[in-house]
Amino acid sequence: MLDFLGDLKRTHMCGALRSADAGKKAVLMGWVNRRRDLGNLIFLDLRDRTGVTQVVLNKELNAVAHGKGEMLRNEYVIAVIGTVKQRDANTYNKNIPTGEVELVVEELRILNESKQPPFLPSDTVLPNEEMRLKYRYLDLRRDAMQYNVEMRHKVTKAIRDYLSAQGFMEIETPIMTRSTPEGARDYLVPSRVQPGSFYALPQSPQLFKQILMISGCERYFQIARCFRDEDLRADRQPEFTQIDLEMSYPQPESVWGVVEGFLAAAFKAAGHEIKGSFPRMSYDDAIRLYGNDKPDMRLPAMVDVRGALTAEELEEFSTKFRIRKELPIQLIRIPKAGDISGTERRTIGTYGAYQHVGGPNFVQLMTDPKRFAKDYSALYEKILAFAKVEGDDLWLLAAALNKPESTTVMDQTIQHFCEKCGFLRLDLAQKYTERHGAFKKTGDVDQDFRFLWVSDFPMFEWDKTEKRWNPAHHPFTSLHEEDMAKLEANIDSVHDPKSPLGEIRALAYDVVLNGTELGSGSIRIHRQDIQNKIFQALGMGDEEAKARFGFFLEALEYGTPPHGGIALGLDRIVMILAGADSLREVIPFPKTARAVDLMVDAPTPVSDLQLKDLGIQVKKSS
Ligand code: ASP
Numbered sequence: 274m275l276d277f278l279g280d281l282k283r284t285h286m287c288g289a290l291r292s293a294d295a296g297k298k299a300v301l302m303g304w305v306n307r308r309r310d311l312g313n314l315i316f317l318d319l320r321d322r323t324g325v326t327q328v329v330l331n332k333e334l335n336a337v338a339h340g341k342g343e344m345l346r347n348e349y350v351i352a353v354i355g356t357v358k359q360r361d362a363n364t365y366n367k368n369i370p371t372g373e374v375e376l377v378v379e380e381l382r383i384l385n386e387s388k389q390p391p392f393l394p395s396d397t398v399l400p401n402e403e404m405r406l407k408y409r410y411l412d413l414r415r416d417a418m419q420y421n422v423e424m425r426h427k428v429t430k431a432i433r434d435y436l437s438a439q440g441f442m443e444i445e446t447p448i449m450t451r452s453t454p455e456g457a458r459d460y461l462v463p464s465r466v467q468p469g470s471f472y473a474l475p476q477s478p479q480l481f482k483q484i485l486m487i488s489g490c491e492r493y494f495q496i497a498r499c500f501r502d503e504d505l506r507a508d509r510q511p512e513f514t515q516i517d518l519e520m521s522y523p524q525p526e527s528v529w530g531v532v533e534g535f536l537a538a539a540f541k542a543a544g545h546e547i548k549g550s551f552p553r554m555s556y557d558d559a560i561r562l563y564g565n566d567k568p569d570m571r572l573p574a575m576v577d578v579r580g581a582l583t584a585e586e587l588e589e590f591s592t593k594f595r596i597r598k599e600l601p602i603q604l605i606r607i608p609k610a611g612d613i614s615g616t617e618r619r620t621i622g623t624y625g626a627y628q629h630v631g632g633p634n635f636v637q638l639m640t641d642p643k644r645f646a647k648d649y650s651a652l653y654e655k656i657l658a659f660a661k662v663e664g665d666d667l668w669l670l671a672a673a674l675n676k677p678e679s680t681t682v683m684d685q686t687i688q689h690f691c692e693k694c695g696f697l698r699l700d701l702a703q704k705y706t707e708r709h710g711a712f713k714k715t716g717d718v719d720q721d722f723r724f725l726w727v728s729d730f731p732m733f734e735w736d737k738t739e740k741r742w743n744p745a746h747h748p749f750t751s752l753h754e755e756d757m758a759k760l761e762a763n764i765d766s767v768h769d770p771k772s773p774l775g776e777i778r779a780l781a782y783d784v785v786l787n788g789t790e791l792g793s794g795s796i797r798i799h800r801q802d803i804q805n806k807i808f809q810a811l812g813m814g815d816e817e818a819k820a821r822f823g824f825f826l827e828a829l830e831y832g833t834p835p836h837g838g839i840a841l842g843l844d845r846i847v848m849i850l851a852g853a854d855s856l857r858e859v860i861p862f863p864k865t866a867r868a869v870d871l872m873v874d875a876p877t878p879v880s881d882l883q884l885k886d887l888g889i890q891v892k893k894s895s
Contacts, residue, residue, distance in 0.1 A: 276382035288324025348387035431542035446481035457501035468888030474500035482519035486836035519838030543850035551724035564695015569788025577601035581659035596672035610667035610705035625700030750795040794839025
């Protein structure tokens with residue numbers, strides 16, 4: 274027989290009681306985390322979101338409560354009324370904040386029972402993730418998950434409060450809408466009223482937030498749900514949350530200031546004081562120094578050692594090694610990882626992403642410092658000093674192979690070469706994580722969280738398969754005002770790999786933390802004539818542009834202020850702050866890598882009747 278809650282109110286949470294409360298009456302409610310039956314004494318660990326309190330049922334003091342206590346099992350829901358008692362010093366539980374007291378029960382109410390759960394929130398060994406996701410409500414009862422859920426709340430609230438104080442208004446935008454291009458497939462929602470027509474779930478609120486600027490809202494933000502049907506990589510979710518914002522009349526720096534402010538607030542909510550403005554780097558520098566547009570600055574940049582060589586030395590060196598002297602000779606250095614065997618050294622360049630992207634086809638590596646020192650003793654000293662190599666560093670030289678016959682024009686760019694080197698740098702950084710230790714948290718925020726703004730991205734990128742220049746960002750991204758003329762002059766050369774379109778810089782920027790992109794944004798095109806040109810460059814004729822974005826192009830014609838904004842992934846930020854190792858740990862109800870919600874079992878087939886209503890017929894795969 275279960276008891277009713279009646280008008281019983283809890284007086285304390287299970288994590289609250291301390292020695293100072295001894296002698297007080299208390300009413301606690303929660304789950305039976307653990308039960309130890311010692312005959313006349315039954316001990317319960319009673320758990321709620323805030324912690325655990327030891328509860329004692331003593332047969333001699335209260336036979337009725339004790340009798341009921343014998344029926345309790347793990348995860349039963351109970352209320353206990355009793356008196357707080359100081360425990361004997363030798364029985365303190367130092368592992369929990371309530372460990373100096375216990376509650377001696379006068380009345381026990383069993384509010385609900387529980388089936389034997391497939392795993393217990395108190396288990397120290399976790400079940401496999403499928404099990405956790407299927408029984409997510411049990412998983413979420415675990416301390417670690419409660420911590421993550423709370424962290425998410427605190428961080429989101431700090432961001433909301435900060436932005437509100439800066440004059441941003443939180444405005445909702447539709448979930449059922451039209452396609453918004455962010456480079457992924459849309460999730461579609463069929464319309465019943467207009468059979469054959471579909472809404473798209475927003476890949477981002479991009480067009481709405483721009484329209485809000487046209488609407489005079491000046492400063493908008495939203496903790497926005499976005500939906501992208503992409504092939505899921507390990508750490509992606511089809512449905513995710515962005516901190517999305519837009520403002521009128523900004524320079525890029527104005528947007529950066531706002532982001533730095535709300536990130537500082539978010540990090541503070543998690544106990545980290547990050548300060549000041551983040552360092553800035555152009556896309557070109559990021560590529561040159563790190564081979565990557567989201568540099569992880571916890572490890573040293575690459576150094577182009579040509580700066581240490583005379584023209585003759587460079588000539589001799591490049592002929593000997595059959596390398597291209599007009600491209601960088603990169604010294605890649607991993608601190609404290611130098612002490613490896615010759616055999617291991619010879620495997621460098623044969624694994625990881627570097628191998629995967631065909632690095633060895635383009636890059637000549639010199640990985641043997643002893644041999645280099647012997648063959649080029651003078652250069653050796655110069656180069657090492659120039660690149661500030663330390664005695665225990667692992668270092669190597671990477672240069673572009675002189676094999677013009679096997680490469681296309683696009684393959685011979687500095688970018689292409691540096692990217693390959695960047696992959697190698699990261700492969701080595703991964704492989705020697707233990708040795709360099711740069712990824713370990715030190716407690717020093719400036720070292721643990723290396724933020725960076727990367728800006729001046731190219732406006733267009735060469736699409737190898739389509740053999741044309743395509744916008745590198747969503748098509749509402751503005752270019753640098755100084756590059757406008759270049760766009761006008763070259764708009765017809767989108768199929769020419771050597772077109773100056775490749776030199777046009779976008780007013781786009783990314784905020785990067787420890788080698789991961791946290792968010793990206795841009796100053797937008799606010800003039801219809803320029804927007805049309807971009808669509809034209811995209812190969813979109815007037816008709817097509819009108820059909821896809823007619824409403825937006827029209828809106829641009831009614832006095833659109835200059836505007837810009839950004840969006841940051843909330844899930845990732847919370848993941849970093851919670852110290853979690855997957856987005857699924859900080860999303861209460863996430864999807865698997867196959868985009869399945871294991872708890873509710875979605876997606877599912879629907880009834881024929883529902884399909885009929887929608888005018889949809891599903892092709893049965895045989
Ligand atoms: N809409 C962009 C995105 O979702 C961000 C932005 O440009 O504000 O990635």
